[in-house]
Amino acid sequence: MMVTDIAAYLLFLSGSAVVCFALYALMLKTRNGQSGGQAVLQSAIALGMSVVLGLVGAKLLYFIFRFTYILRLGIGSYFFSLKADELSYYGGMAGVCFGVFLSAGILGRKPVQALNAFAFPGALLAAMARFAEYWLGSLGTGDYLDDPLPFPLAVSEVWNPDFPEYYLAIFMLEGIVYLRVALFAWQNREDRLCFVRTVFYLCLSQIICESMRAQSIRWLFVRYEQLLCYLVCEGILIAYAVRGKKQHSGNWQAAVFGLVVCGLTVLEEFMLDGKISVGEYGLPPVVIYGCMAWGLLELAACEHKARRRLKL
Amino acid sequence: MLKRTLVLLLSLLIISAVATADGELRPLPLDLTGGAPYDTEYASDLLVYEDPSIRVERTLRTQNKELRLEYYTVDIRIKDPSQIRTAPADPTTFVSERRIPADTIARRVNAIFAMNGDYCGDFHGHESSKYILRQGTLYRDTVDTRLDMLIIDEAGDFHIVQGGPELENMDKTAVDGKKAVNVLQFGPALVIDGQEVDDAYIMDKNHSPQFAEPAGNATRLCLVQFEPLHYMAICTRNYANMAQFKQLVKAVAPDCTNAYVLDGGGSAQFIFLGRKINNVNAETNQNKRKLSDIVYFASAWFEEGE
Structure with a gap:
């Protein structure tokens, strides 16, 4: 059943953020060898900054994608509204990551670590942010189905x-899919390119998932967040290739x-x-x-092959 | 004796009235809910739907030999203006990227007959400027000043304002003292207050939406009003430019007072009792274009207990 409940959405998202940043503090302690107090402090600052920057990033990227439309509607009314469908998911995630990056810089830690x-x-x-879309009505849903399917494959709505x-x-x-990527990140937590690779796999999976979403920020068939995810993936592969060149080993195949x-x-x-x-x-969508x-x-x-070729 | 007879007649009258009162005509609410449910099943040879509140009569593919055009018409008579309605793909708003097949939207709102709206749910180019007032609610307060505007008032009457800068500042929420219930921007209008619009105007691409090249050949459709609460929808089966389509409309509906073009082309869909009835073949049925909105006519006849 489709549910629109902003309070439940915010509650679930807030709870998830607290748990994930607690895990982050634990990772800072176990992976980066920081003391417990320092890890908690850094995590708490990162959480605060991520909330603010995540919101700013989500609004800003949506504005960049749709600025011609927003200018017609009135820029003030856009920036002061908090409609869920007027936010960019990947803008929000970029803001959260930037919050983590800045908080490390403020405390004199290595941001990459x-x-x-x-x-x-x-x-x-x-x-968790994707699961939370359960409370955002039809926003995270895909195509209409001719035949019913049970949750979690489908959600139903009974307007009539x-x-x-x-x-x-x-x-x-x-x-x-993101949970699977999280598992990958956990298994490769000692990798010096762990963050970059996690971003790569999140973006890679979003290329197909974005295509399946009925509501997407798009121009004709071009879905901006799908395009953005592809550019991020390709950028990472090009970075591998450039690094490979510096190490005098050809690494252009993936790019x-x-x-x-x-x-x-x-x-x-x-x-x-x-x-x-x-x-x-024509071929069936499946x-x-x-x-x-x-x-x-x-x-x-x-x-995966390109990463293994890099000496890092 | 006379008194007795009168009492008997009166009793018979009351009994017969109660016996036939198995439903009532109830104006539909001014919101995104649909019309009264209907039981009639679609059949390919069923050409008329009728209940005490609405009569819809469709034609099968018809040919105009003079114009060499094949077309479909649907004649609609309603009893209450609330029966001419609009519905979005996303059931809560008209400003959404969601697109779903017209027959799905039509079935959701119990449409007896439905057709394309003005494809208002777009965010880009000129499409993003269309003024969106639907079912009495304003969803977007911008306007594409190039496009003609169709205003359907609370009496179900059409008012057409041609594209121009005056669209920007005019009151679009009421016409002649009547509240505007639905406002659409696609066009061009082919007939306004009984007067044909010049070919030069309707063939000017500045008065058509981005993807509806008026000089090009495409499937065209329009909504026509004859008199209060009497309408007709016309859709070509084969390709026509806008001037040819106007000729067809004048031939099919010579007495119409207003005729306004809505979203056609590959998206053109006439839905009767939940089924697509125009350009039906295996290919078009498999690849039904998804729409952002529809214009539809619903029954307002509620059976007892509904």
Whole structure:
């Protein structure tokens, strides 16, 4: 059943943030070797800054994506409203990470080490923020379903008792995928590129999940957050390649394959939009999404190989 | 004796009145809820739906040999102005990226007949400026001054204002002292107050939305009003430019007072009793375009106990 309950949403998100930042303090202590008091202090400052910067980031990125529209509506009314569908999820996550980065800098700690310690709790928080969309009505849902499916695969809505509607619960899928990324971050917590790799896998999974969301910040078939996630992934692969060059070892394969996956994703988005069809009737969306997932998994394998080539 | 007969007649009258009073015509609320539920099942040969509050008669594919155009029409007569309504894909707002098939929205709101709205739920380019007042609520207070505006007032009457700078400052919430219930921006208008609009105007791309090239050939559809509470929807089956479409509208509905073009092209959908009835074939049925909003007509006849 679709539920819109902002109080429950904020309560769940606040609770999750407290738990995740407590885990962050624990990571600072165990991974970075900080004392308990220092870890708690740094975590508390990071939490405070993340709340503020997360909100600012979510508003700011949405504004950047939609500034022509917002200028028409009136800039003041946008910045002083707190509608859930007028926030950018990835802007919010970037703000949270920036809060962690700044708090480490303020306390004279190495920000990169702090971010690596934050990779696991951060991915967990990302997952919790997706699960929290359960209380945001139809925001995190996907396509309309002709046949009913149970929760957590779908959520139902009964605007008309004679005609119950079912929508894919994409926010649940995103949350579960992010949990898997959090597990990856935990397993690779000693990796010096732990944070970067966690961001890579969060963004990689979002490329397909964003495509499945019915409500997305977009222009025609271009979904801005999907594009942003792709750019982040490609940027990381290019950084691997540049670092590889400095170490005199070719490491361009993953970055090049990233471009191939980008081309394929554009093609698949055109097919989902009905602009390109294979055969008379076009491919069913499930097949197109299957191809998209396959391409992204191959890219994940490429990233793994590229990381192993780096001497870090 | 006379007194007895009168009492008997009166009793019979009361009994017959009670026996036939198995429902009532109730104006529909001015919100996003739908119309009265109906029991009639769609059938491909069912051309008329009728209850005490609404009569909808559709034609199968018809040909105008002179214009070489095939088309569909749906004639609608309602008893109460609240029966001409609009509904969004997202059931709570018209300003949303959500798109769902027209037949799904239509079934949600118990539409007897539904058709495309003005595709208002867009955030980009000119589409993002459309003024959105629906079911009496203002959802977006911007205006695309290039596009003609269709205002449907509380009496269900059409008022069309052509595109121009005056759209910016005019009162769009009331016309001639009547409250505006639904305001749409797509167009152009083909007929205004019984007068045909010049071809030069309707073929000017500045008076059509971004993706509805008036000189191009596309599936076109429009909503027409003849008289109070009597409307017709017309949709071409094959491609026509805007001037050709106007000729068709004048041929099919020569007595109309207003005719206003709504979102057509590959998205054009006529939904009758929950089923798409225009351009029906395996390909179009599989790949039904998703819409952001619909205009629909609903029954206001509630059976006893509903």
